[in-house]
Amino acid sequence: MDIVQKIKNFVENECKKPSSKYGYEPFPFHFIPMAKYAEELANEMGGDKEVILIAVWLHDIGSIIFGRDNHHITGAKIAEQKLKELQYPAEKIELVKKCILNHRGSQQNNRDTIEEQIIAEVDVMSNFDNIAGIFKAAFVYEDKTQGEAKDSVRKKLENKWNQLHFENSKRIIKPKFEAVMLLLK
Numbered sequence: 001m002d003i004v005q006k007i008k009n010f011v012e013n014e015c016k017k018p019s020s021k022y023g024y025e026p027f028p029f030h031f032i033p034m035a036k037y038a039e040e041l042a043n044e045m046g047g048d049k050e051v052i053l054i055a056v057w058l059h060d061i062g063s064i065i066f067g068r069d070n071h072h073i074t075g076a077k078i079a080e081q082k083l084k085e086l087q088y089p090a091e092k093i094e095l096v097k098k099c100i101l102n103h104r105g106s107q108q109n110n111r112d113t114i115e116e117q118i119i120a121e122v123d124v125m126s127n128f129d130n131i132a133g134i135f136k137a138a139f140v141y142e143d144k145t146q147g148e149a150k151d152s153v154r155k156k157l158e159n160k161w162n163q164l165h166f167e168n169s170k171r172i173i174k175p176k177f178e179a180v181m182l183l184l185k
């Protein structure tokens with residue numbers, strides 16, 4: 001089994017554990033769409049595809065195991081440990097760690113590699129494949145009414161659209177963005 005598959009299985013198992021802070025849903029509804037977009041962008045834009053895919057699977061592992069606070073830091077530590085265990089080359093481990101440390105849109109980042117930039121980008125893109133999850137957050141966690149939820153989901157996705165940096169990602173996401181705006185205006 002290749003290293004990407006091993007890491008994917010590790011993450012899926014962590015999501016299935018009762019102790020997972022976000023349950024199983026991030027696996028099918030966040031990580032899988034991210035991997036699909038990461039593959040597409042890596043094919044078009046370059047970067048080390050293996051590193052990119054490993055970083056996709058592991059980028060939120062800190063959040064799954066310990067919760068959202070500082071999950072970029074906890075996640076980078078878990079990734080290092082796991083990848084060392086699998087005897088992954090040290091310089092590639094460093095790059096995976098940088099991808100995880102710099103993936104969060106909410107912080108100031110200096111993403112100086114294409115791998116880091118692709119991870120941050122596909123994290124944003126995956127929102128357009130998970131409208132149900134964004135509505136779930138609005139109803140269940142934020143206790144919003146239907147009208148409030150509709151507005152907040154539209155605004156959230158408008159913000160996400162504005163966070164896209166690459167022409168390639170905008171081209172890929174544009175039909176989904178336009179469909180959302182049509183349905184939620």
Ligand SMILES: [Fe+2]
Binds near residue numbers: 030059060123
């Ligand atoms: Fe994420």
